[in-house]
Amino acid sequence: MQMSAAEKQAFVNALDQAKRTVHPDLVICTRRYQEVFGPDGNTPQFENITIYNYFVWTHYYSVSKTYLGAGQASFGGVDFSHEGPGFVTWHRFHLMQLERDMQDMLGDPTFALPYWNFAIGGSDCDICTDDLMGDRSSFEVNGISPNSVFSQWRVICESVEDYDTQGTICNNTETSPIMRNPAGNVARPMVQRLPEPKDVLDCLQLNTFDTPPYYSTSSESFRNTIEGYSAPQGTYDPVIRSLHNLAHLFLNGTGGQTHLSPNDPIFVLLHTFTDAIFDEWLRRHQPGEIVYPEENAPIGHNSRFNMVPFWPPVTNAEMFVAAPENLGYSYEVEWPVREFTVSEIITIAIVAAVLVVAVVGGVIACAVRARTYRSVEGLQPLLGETFRRYSEDERRLDKSQSVV
Numbered sequence: 001m002q003m004s005a006a007e008k009q010a011f012v013n014a015l016d017q018a019k020r021t022v023h024p025d026l027v028i029c030t031r032r033y034q035e036v037f038g039p040d041g042n043t044p045q046f047e048n049i050t051i052y053n054y055f056v057w058t059h060y061y062s063v064s065k066t067y068l069g070a071g072q073a074s075f076g077g078v079d080f081s082h083e084g085p086g087f088v089t090w091h092r093f094h095l096m097q098l099e100r101d102m103q104d105m106l107g108d109p110t111f112a113l114p115y116w117n118f119a120i121g122g123s124d125c126d127i128c129t130d131d132l133m134g135d136r137s138s139f140e141v142n143g144i145s146p147n148s149v150f151s152q153w154r155v156i157c158e159s160v161e162d163y164d165t166q167g168t169i170c171n172n173t174e175t176s177p178i179m180r181n182p183a184g185n186v187a188r189p190m191v192q193r194l195p196e197p198k199d200v201l202d203c204l205q206l207n208t209f210d211t212p213p214y215y216s217t218s219s220e221s222f223r224n225t226i227e228g229y230s231a232p233q234g235t236y237d238p239v240i241r242s243l244h245n246l247a248h249l250f251l252n253g254t255g256g257q258t259h260l261s262p263n264d265p266i267f268v269l270l271h272t273f274t275d276a277i278f279d280e281w282l283r284r285h286q287p288g289e290i291v292y293p294e295e296n297a298p299i300g301h302n303s304r305f306n307m308v309p310f311w312p313p314v315t316n317a318e319m320f321v322a323a324p325e326n327l328g329y330s331y332e333v334e335w336p337v338r339e340f341t342v343s344e345i346i347t348i349a350i351v352a353a354v355l356v357v358a359v360v361g362g363v364i365a366c367a368v369r370a371r372t373y374r375s376v377e378g379l380q381p382l383l384g385e386t387f388r389r390y391s392e393d394e395r396r397l398d399k400s401q402s403v404v
C-alpha cells in the first residue's frame with residue numbers, strides 16, 4: 001500500500017519478466033527416478049523452465065504425492081513444506097531463491113520482494129487492483145481483469161490426477177488462466193474474511209516455536225498458529241483456519257490449492273508477510289537454534305534435514321536465523337499494538353484518578369503550609385530589634401554570647 005505507482009509498476013513488470021525468462025541455471029526433472037534416463041536409458045528427462053514457473057514447480061514438488069505403482073493410490077502423507085516446523089524455513093528459502101533469481105535476471109542486486117499485510121480483516125482484497133495483483137474481471141466471476149498482465153498468465157502443474165495415477169511429474173506446460181474470487185466461497189463463510197490484526201498480535205505472543213507431534217495438530221505452537229491450523233491464540237482446532245491458511249483460502253481459487261497456489265502471484269506477497277511475522281517472532285523471542293526440533297518431526301522437517309527439492313542442498317536450521325543479521329534483508333512493518341479491555345481501561349482510570357487526587361492534594365497541602373509559614377514570619381521576625389546585628393559590630397561581640 002505504501003509503494004509508489006512507479007514501484008508497483010516495476011514490481012509487476014519484474015514478475016511478468018520472470019514468468020517469461022528461462023531459468024539460466026536450473027532445469028526440472030520430469031520423470032521419477034526409475035524413468036529419469038528415458039525409454040532408451042540415454043535420454044535424460046529434464047526440461048528448461050522459466051524463473052517464475054520454477055518457483056511454482058518447487059512448491060508443487062514439495063507437496064506432491066508419492067507414486068506407489070500402477071493401479072495403486074498414490075500416498076499423500078508426505079508434505080515437505082507444510083504441516084511441520086519446516087513450514088516457515090522452507091517458505092523462507094523458497095522466497096529467497098526467487099528474489100535472488102529475479103535480482104540476477106534484472107541485474108539489480110537491490111531488487112527486493114515486497115509484502116502484503118493480509119491481516120486487515122474484512123472481505124476486501126486491497127491488493128487486487130490493476131496496478132498490483134489484478135482486479136476482478138467484469139466478465140468472469142473467477143477471473144482477473146483484462147487490464148492486468150496477470151490475466152495473461154497461465155498456470156502449470158494443474159494435471160494432478162495424471163501425475164498421481166500415471167506416476168508422471170509436472171512440467172513447464174502452461175494450461176488454464178489463474179482463478180481467483182476473493183471472499184467468494186459462499187459454502188464456507190469462515191474463509192470469506194481475512195485474518196484480523198489482533199490475530200498477528202496473539203500469535204506473536206506464543207512462546208514455544210513448535211510442540212509435539214510437530215504437525216498440523218500441534219497446540220500452543222507458534223509455527224502451527226502462523227501456518228493457520230490453530231486459533232490465533234494457539235489452541236489447535238481441526239475446524240479452524242487462520243492467518244496464512246486463511247489468507248490462502250480467502251483467495252478462493254488457484255491460490256487456495258497447495259499444488260497450484262504459487263501460480264497466483266499473490267502467493268509471493270502472502271508468504272513474504274508470513275515470513276515477516278516469523279522474523280518478528282524470532283526477534284521478540286530470541287529462541288536460539290536449539291528450539292527447532294532436531295528429531296521426531298515429519299520427514300524433511302527436522303533441523304538438519306535438507307529442504308526438498310531445493311538445489312544446492314539447504315537445511316531447515318540454516319533458515320532458522322534472524323533475517324536482518326544473518327540473511328541480509330529486513331521487513332518494514334508497523335506491528336499492531338494491543339488494545340486494552342474494558343476492565344483494564346476501568347482499572348487504569350481508577351489508578352489515574354487516585355494518582356491525580358494524591359498529587360493535587362499534596363500540592364494544596366504544600367501551598368497551605370507555605371502560606372502559614374509566611375504569615376508567621378511576618379508576625380515574628382527571627383532577629384528582634386533589641387538585638388544588635390552580627391554584621392554591625394563583630395569587634396564588640398562578647399565571647400560568652402551565642403552567635404546563633
Ligand SMILES: O=C(O)c1cc2cc(O)c(O)cc2[nH]1
Binds near residue numbers: 256258262
Ligand atoms: O486448506 C488449507 O488450509 C490450505 C490451503 C492451502 C493452500 C496453500 O497453497 C498452502 O500453502 C496452504 C494451504 N492450506
